[in-house]
Amino acid sequence: MVPGASLNEHHLIPRTYGGRETVTMHRICHAKIHAVLTEQQLRDHYHEIEALRGHPDIAAFIRWVRRKPPEFVDGHATDRRRRKR
Template sequence: MTTDHGECWLCGRPLGRRVEWHHPIPKSRGGRLTVPLHPICHRSIHAVLDNGQLARLRPEPSALRQVPEIDRFVRWVRDKPPDFHAPTRRRK
């Protein structure tokens, strides 16, 4: 089963069975727009950046990819299947 949401906002891979919705500008900072993500991509964003940091970035994937940890993650996950899952570690 595939979704009709197309591709992941962060990594650009086709979406799989599970889709999570992310606010590029956090709701707590007035964001209303949501974008579709793989669960692993969503968890990776929040493992690296808090809401304050997200609010200071431009609300587009290219801005997130300028963060070294997120860029490294996107390069690592780009060849994985849409429903790939792995544990996500929080930044220390």
Template sequence: MRSSTRPSLRRVDAAIAAADASAAQRQPPICPLCGRLIPAEAKSSRHHLVPRLKGGTHKGTVRLHQICHSAIHARFSEAELARHLHDIEALRSDPEIASFIAWVAGKPPSFHAPTRMTKARRDARKER
């Protein structure tokens, strides 16, 4: 018998996956960032509203299109996300993300493209 009463991370991940699969069968979820449906075949992931490195392990996640999730992390550091952008409304109101949302709104729900940080942004992060 196990001495710990806490479930393993593997069991938690399996429970989340089962809940996601069950929810996906009912109706496709909607990406809270771009507002498009997330069909089962679309690449998607969970975004920690407060980054895990900044204490957000148990502070909530949202399911986003992978391209939306990548756009967030290509533009902002973990510290910026924890400090100012730890909810969807704050992210949506940021001018760079608003521009991204306007662009991606015309794409099909399963659209995905690689998202890269610009050279200028990489250089600026190195200087910090």
């Protein structure tokens, strides 16, 4: 991973549900997770890295982004809440 602004901390269980454990990941991967999954889904089914990687949309995104350079930033991985506005 490229250190710096391209990294985010992702709460495996959302903070709104008392989650404290975090993992470091690329910003675009973090944005994609929140664009695809609700906080309830994260809490109930996708609170482990392997479960996230197993989600079909996330797995397809990982296959696609794996071919990009580490510093790649994609403006299309927007948060689903912003799309609804």
